[in-house]
Amino acid sequence: MTTRAARLFLAVSAARLFVEPAAAGEIPLPERRSSYEFMSRETRAMQDDDTGNPGTLWVLDGEALWKRKAGAADRACSDCHGDARESMKAVAARYPAFDPARGRPVNLEQRINACRVGRQKAPALAYESKDLLALTAYVARQSRGLPIAIAIDGRTRPFLEAGRERFFRRQGQLNLACAQCHDDLWSGKLAGSPITQAHPTGYPLYRLEWQGLGSLERRLRGCLVGIRAEPYAYGAPEFVDLELYLMWRANGMKIETPAVRP
Amino acid sequence: MARAIVNVPARAKRGEIIEIKTLAAHPMETGFRRTQLGELIPRDIIRRFVCTYNGAEVFRVDLHPAVAANPLIAFTTVATESGTIAFQWAGDNGYAVTETASIRVE
Numbered sequence: 001m002t003t004r005a006a007r008l009f010l011a012v013s014a015a016r017l018f019v020e021p022a023a024a025g026e027i028p029l030p031e032r033r034s035s036y037e038f039m040s041r042e043t044r045a046m047q048d049d050d051t052g053n054p055g056t057l058w059v060l061d062g063e064a065l066w067k068r069k070a071g072a073a074d075r076a077c078s079d080c081h082g083d084a085r086e087s088m089k090a091v092a093a094r095y096p097a098f099d100p101a102r103g104r105p106v107n108l109e110q111r112i113n114a115c116r117v118g119r120q121k122a123p124a125l126a127y128e129s130k131d132l133l134a135l136t137a138y139v140a141r142q143s144r145g146l147p148i149a150i151a152i153d154g155r156t157r158p159f160l161e162a163g164r165e166r167f168f169r170r171q172g173q174l175n176l177a178c179a180q181c182h183d184d185l186w187s188g189k190l191a192g193s194p195i196t197q198a199h200p201t202g203y204p205l206y207r208l209e210w211q212g213l214g215s216l217e218r219r220l221r222g223c224l225v226g227i228r229a230e231p232y233a234y235g236a237p238e239f240v241d242l243e244l245y246l247m248w249r250a251n252g253m254k255i256e257t258p259a260v261r262p
Numbered sequence: 263m264a265r266a267i268v269n270v271p272a273r274a275k276r277g278e279i280i281e282i283k284t285l286a287a288h289p290m291e292t293g294f295r296r297t298q299l300g301e302l303i304p305r306d307i308i309r310r311f312v313c314t315y316n317g318a319e320v321f322r323v324d325l326h327p328a329v330a331a332n333p334l335i336a337f338t339t340v341a342t343e344s345g346t347i348a349f350q351w352a353g354d355n356g357y358a359v360t361e362t363a364s365i366r367v368e
Contacts, residue, residue: 046334049283051269054332057287060265211289211331 026249027183027197034201034253035261038194043208047260055137055206055258058130058213062138065131071122077135080119084142092140093148093255096244098155105159105244108136109215110235127234133213137204140257148201148255150248163245166238172229178242193262199250200243202259213258216243264288268349270363274341282313282321283336286351286359292327308353311335316345325353341367 036044046052066077066084081087096105099114106114112135113124125132152160167178181190182198189195203216210218217239221231232238269283286308293305305327313321320339349361 051267051283051285052334052336054285054287054334056267057265057285057332060267208330 026179027186029252032199032250032253033197034199034256035194035196036202036256036259038196039260039262043260043262047202047256053206053258053260055204055213055260058134058137058204058206059141059258061130062134062136062141065135066138071116071120073119073121075120077115077120084139088139088142090143090146090149092143092257093146094150096150096240096247098153104237105156105240107216107235107240107243108139110240112136112139128215128218133204133215136215137213137258140204140255143255144257145254147252148247148250150244150251152248156244159241160244160248162238163241163243163248166242167245172224172227174227176227178223198246199253200246201250201253202256202261204257205259205261207261209262216246264357264359266349266351266359266361268347268361268363270347270365271341272364273366273368276341276343276367278341279338280341280365281336281338282347283334284311284313284349284361285332285334286311287332288351288353288357290325290327290329290331290333294327306354306357308333308351308357310350310352312350313337313339314348314350315339316343316347341365343367 036047039047050056063084069076069079078084092108095108095111097111098104099106099111101114109127109132112132116122117124125135170177170180178198181195186195186197200216200219203219204213206213207219217234220239220242224231264287266284266286268285271280274280288308289306290308291303291306293303293307295303297303307327307329308325311321311323311325312319321337323335325333344365344367347363347365349363351357351359
């Protein structure tokens, strides 16, 4: 009886050993680092200097679009929201946020498009189009330096949990979960490049590899293709849940939009 | 939108070496890439950048397909007198952008 109990105990502890590393492993708060800190001195300098940061080109385009009248309503963003430097301050820091109309969280791009379709009566801008990236970058730029503040309540908790589940789920032909690299191996390198902790602090950002600005979803697609999983479509609920989890995971970190990454 | 950003110090001392930075929005399509259907994407690059200081040329660049998109060009010149520094980019498909900045030399 006692040996049986001991065996059972051993079996249970062994099972826990296998289960726990996948469930735990979230990065402790003091160890969280923005990908900025993994970059070379030159790339950091590029991000820090507005003239050298190519993301500025999109921000300036976004500023022009903000003031341009569009759609059947013939209204510009600024006609309702006024000066974005005031009205859009800290907004990007709390997106994805819950949208009562859809009954689920929406990201900043979707929020901008909801305004375009609903208020301006204009056609929605395509994901990754120059105009949508420019407007998103301009809005997010107004939160630069402010801490990410994702508030989770009863309405958004299920979506956060779905995003967390997706982050820890193994997928693709390589059978990898996001967490295996970005929680457990972030101090290491993959093919010579730092793995980093995957905090979405600077989106939309200018990636030198892309030679252009891109959204967080574009970056996530890159990771999904890398593990040979089929990427979700732009704007898919799975993506937004994952974005919500990633932003929540980076709560308190400063927004860097438009960031520059290698 | 053909957009360019220039960064020139607003004021400088006579004889001082000043750094000028310019950033132009441009895809710099090399002309060597193909679409997924195998068609060649035609070349579309900036060919030439010229900077003039009160009408006198102080800096010029010939650009080639290997230059990355949105080229950042930074260079130095000597602040000789107050006036206008003008920048011109010219390239394929009729691309032409001009920017000016004024500088006060004391």
